[in-house]
Each structure stands twice: as C-alpha cells, then as structure tokens.
Amino acid sequence: MITQPGFLASEFPPGVESFDYKSLIPSLDGTMWGPAFTKLTLLVWLAVAIVIVFFLVTYRNPTIVPNKKQWLAESVYGVVRNNIATDIIGPQGVRFAPYLATIFVFVFVTNLWSIVPFAQISPNSHLAFPVVLAVLTWLLYIALGVKKHGFFGYLKHSTVPAGVPGWVLPLLVPIEFISNLILRPVTLSVRLFANMFAGHMILLVFTLGGVALWNAESVWLKPAALGSWAFAIVMTLFELFILSLQAYVFTLLSATYFQSSIAEEH
Template sequence: MVNVNVPVADEFQAPGVGLFDFPPLWDGAPYWLTKPVLFAVVGVMLVCGLAWAAFARPKLVPRGLQNAGEYAYEFVRDQIARPFLGRDAERWMPLLLSMFVLILLWNLLGVVPLVQFPINSHIAFPVIFALVVYVLKIYLGIRHQGLGGYFKNMMFPPGLPKPLAIALFAPLELLYTFVTAPFTHAVRLFANMFAGHLLLAFFSAAGFWFLIVHPTVPGSVVGVLSVAMAVALTGLEIFIQFLQAFLFTMLAAMFIGGALHPEH
C-alpha cells in the first residue's frame, strides 16, 4: 500500500522535457538569448578558429590541426560529396565540410562536462539547417533545369506511364519534395539528439539519487546499474552524434546533387 504521507522531495523525480527549457541568460535579456544560443555561437566561433588554425598556413607535410583538418576534409569529400556530386564535389566542399563539422560539434556538446547539452536537441537549429538546404535545392533545380523542366523531371520521370504519373507518382513526389523531405531532414537530427539527451539525463539522475541523495542497500544496486547504463549510453550517444552529422550532411549532398543532375 502506498504511503500518501511521504513528501515529494523524498521520491525520485525523473527528468522531463523541462531539461530543454532555458531562461534568458540574465534578467532583462531577450527571451531567445539562452544557454543553447550562447553555446551555438561559441561552436561557430570554435569551428572558424579551428579552420583558421588548420589551414591558414598549410605545410607540405601536415601536422597537428592541419593533419586533423585534412582527415576531416577527405572524409567528407570521399564519403559524402563525391558519391552524390561527382565532378561538382570540390565546389560544394566548403558548405558540406562546414555543415558536417558544426553539426558534429554541436552534437558533441551533449557529452562535454559543464555544457552537457546537444544544441541540435532544440528543433530551431536543425530546422534552420534543413531550410538552407531546402531553399538551395529548389534554387539550383530551377536554375539548372528551368522552372518547367524542374517540375517535369520531378513529377514525370522517363519511362513512367503518364496516367500512373499523374494519378500517383506526381502528387507523392510533390508532397515529398515540398513537405516530407525538409521535415524529416530536420526532425531526424532533432529527435535523435532529444531522445539521447533525455536518456542520459534519466540514468545519470537515477544514479545520483540512489547513490548520493537517498542511499539505501536495495537502491544502491539500482544506482550502480544506472551509472553503468549512463556510461554505456554515453559511448553509444557519441557514435549516434557522429552518425547523425554524417547522415544530415549526406542528405544535403544528395539533395544538391539531385538538383544539379536530375538524370541521376
């Protein structure tokens, strides 16, 4: 039977969506000037600083930051840009490399002590990235194919019977291009960062509660298991943070490549 007289303070309170609500940095500051915005700006400045340090004075034999920067460049070029952009890969590398590194850094802030918040778990940031890619895709498609050619290539691919295209394929393709694609592009990144942060917060809070705040013999077992899960999930989260940066940038390259080369 539950003891209704036990105060709430003596019960474990699981973290909720309140983890993602941040007040302004100081009283009177704009409502949007919060911790995630501050660290988003810091992340941008850090990426710019690292790029400058790595490539401002390149050496024939790369070392240090230049070596790391070249590895990152080659990874994005060979695994993301070239498979989808072909001969245009080098032209789009500044955008794709910057996008990959910044998204990855913003994700990794979720496991950095004292920060411990992945910037992309706030939906506004993935949405801005997705909208940039979306507008660029539409612009490039119309510029390279013409307005009529863009919609024709999108809705009526060669070899598909016209009645089938009109009745089924064209409406679905319009829905995908203008609604589903940009929506899923943003939400995939946001949802993974949101869920990962919530899980890490839950197991960390459970371990702290049962081992430090309210230690008991039975609770210590739960606390140790919670800490072990938090450690394991941190390793998994780092992998997912890298994977989501890769997938987001890969989809951006795919959208740009499709606009430039609709025949593929």
C-alpha cells in the first residue's frame, strides 16, 4: 500500500521502516562504510554547510548601518542573545550566545528538511542526531558547573537543595542526582526526537494515504484522497510551527541548564 523512505509507494503501510535508508555510497566488500553515509547523513552535512555559508555570506563585510543580509544574521543572533541567553542566564549569558545561536539555527535547519520536497524527513527523527546535540550541551553544562563550584562542590550544588531538612536528603539526593546529572541529556534529546518522529509519521499518513485512496479501485474513494492531501498541506504548515518551536525549546532548555550550573544556589 504505501510507504518506504522518500514517500515512495510500496506494499507496506507507514511504520518504522520509513526511517531506514540505504547507503548512498555502497561499500566495496558489502559490509564496511556503506551504511555510514545515508540520505540523513547527507542532510546533516548540507545543514552544516548552510549554517556556515549563511553566517559567512551575511556577515562578510559588516557595516555600522547593516544591509539586508547583515540585518538578517544580526536579527537571528540578537533574538537568541537577548531573548534566550541574557533573559535566562543574565548578563553572563552573552558569552554563551554564539553556542546557543549556532544550536538554534542548526536544529532549525535540520528540522526544516522534514517539509522540504525530495528531502521530506528531518535527521532529528532518528534518535542518534538529537542525542549528539544533547550530549554536547550536557558536557558543557557539567564543565561549567565543575569550573564554577569545583567537582565535589558541583555535586553538592546539583544534588542538595538549599534549606531542605536533613531527614529528607536520603530520599531527595538520589532523585536530584538522577534528574540533574543523568536524565537531562535524555529528556533534551527525546523531546526533539519524538516531535520530529511524530511529525514525519503524520505527514506520511496523510500524503501517502491520499496516494493509496487515489489509486484504489473504487472511484468513490478519490474525493477522500483529495481530503487527505488537503490535511497533508495543513499538517505541513503545522509542522513548520512545531519544528521552529522545537529549535527554540532545545535552545531555551540548553540556556536553562547553563544557568543552573553557574548559579550560586541550587
């Protein structure tokens, strides 16, 4: 009936198989290197190139009175610096603005592939890619805390809330340790992954469901196919909102983690 990677019609309905892609570069022995470079890998590298070229081109010759390209780059950076970095972290947040702006733009571009024709999938719908981004934020989050408070001081800072009665600590400390030091990269990555995975599945269902209904033997199902495609257009617009929101949320949470690391009290 419908789907395999790339929105191609097949005998299978939408499922996890829709996220499996063959290597674009077959290996010589049939086992090595081939699976390492799939369509998703290509989309990630293209996203990296787009982000780099965007900032290089738009900010190549900066002027006091910015032109349209420079204004665009400064607007993107300014939103992250002013509305996320300094609002969440405070004046110290300015030094984290380059990292946060890069994360925001990169997640946005990789998410945007989900609605670009012929790409039609976000690399973040595979858990491995959000995990890498979350681990980068988590490592910086831990490093900032250790630098600010020292190793053991940071452990205490992260696991022992101020003003809590001592008899509660045996129960509270393990919970705080798991929540603040173990689960943060998990929740950060799973949130992004789950939203992009679900978005891709919804678009598959409506788009390829319309194809299946249109190709059905009964002529009475063709109007339903048009309705399915109409919903696909609506959900594409909704997906644009969701993918933008997820880029913002990922950046916002990263800033929140950094703030908690350098704060004086837990």
